[in-house]
Amino acid sequence: MKWVVPHEHGAWAMLIVPFVLGMWAAGPELGHLFLFLAWLFFYCGTYSLIQSYKRKRDRARWVRWGVAYGLIGLIFLVYPLIVEPKLWILAPMICGLFSINFWYVTKGDERAIMNDLVAILVFSLGGVAAYLLGTGEWSFLMFSIYLFSVVYFMGSVFFVKSVIRERKNPRWLTYAIIYHVFLLLIPVFWGTPWLFLAFIASLIRLLIWGGKEIKPVQAGIIEMVNSLQFVLIVGLLLF
Secondary structure, three states: OOOOOOOOHHHHHHHHHHHHHHHHHHOOOHHHHHHHHHHHHHHHHHHHHHHHHHOHHHHHHHHHHHHHHHHHHHHHHHHHHHHOHHHHHHHHHHHHHHHHHHHHHHOOOOOOHHHHHHHHHHHHHHHHHHHHHHHOOOOHHHHHHHHHHHHHHHHHHHHHHHHOOOOOOHHHHHHHHHHHHHHHHHHHHHOOHHHHHHHHHHHHHHHHHOOOOOOHHHHHHHHHHHHHHHHHHHHHHHO
16 A cells, blocks of 8 residues: 655645744644644645645545545644644634646646645745744734745745746846845834844845756755755844
8 A cells, every 4th residue: 555645845844834933933742743643644644645636647645645634633633622622723723725737627727826836825825833832822923824824835935936937037036035025024013123134045046046957956955954054044133
C-alpha cells in the first residue's frame, strides 16, 4: 500500500510556519501536538480529495485516502477542541476558503494568483489556531501573526512565479519587486516597524534570482532557508 504524501514544498512551508509562530507566541503545550497532527492530516486529506477530482482514473484510491486522512485528523482534533472550544469558530472560515480553492480546481485555474492567495489565507489560520489554543484570546499579536504570514507567503508566490512560470515576463518581475518593496512598509503601517527586517531577505533573493532560470528544487531550498529566517526574526522581535 503506497501512502499518499503531498509533494508541494511551498504548501509544507505554509502549513508549518504560521503554526510554529502561533505556538511560539502562545507558549508550546501538549495540545499543540494534537492540533498540529490534526492540521497535518486535514491538509493531506484535502490534497487527496483535490487529486481525486483531477485524476479520474484512480479516483477511488484518492477518495479513500482523503476520507482516511480526514477521519484521523478529526480524532486528533478532539483533545484541542475540548481544551479550547473557540477553535470551532475557525471551522466555517477554513471550509469556506477551501471551497473557493476547490472551485478554482474545477475551473482548471488552480495556478491563478487569487487561488494562491486563498490557499495562503487558509494555511495562515494554522497560526491563529495555535495561538488561540495556547491563550484562548483574540489579540493584536494573533492578528499580527496572521497578517505577516499572509503577506510573507504572497511574496513567495511572486518569487516562485518569477523564476518558473513567469520567468520570461518582465512585467511580472516588476510587479514582484514592487510588492517586495511594499512588504518592507507593511510593518511600519502596522505599528511594528522593526519587523521590516523579516522581509529584507525576501527582497534580496528576488533581486538576485528573479527572472532567472533556476530549478524548482533550487527555488524550494531558497524558500525553506528564507522561511527559517522569517520565523526566527518574527519570533525574536515580535514575541
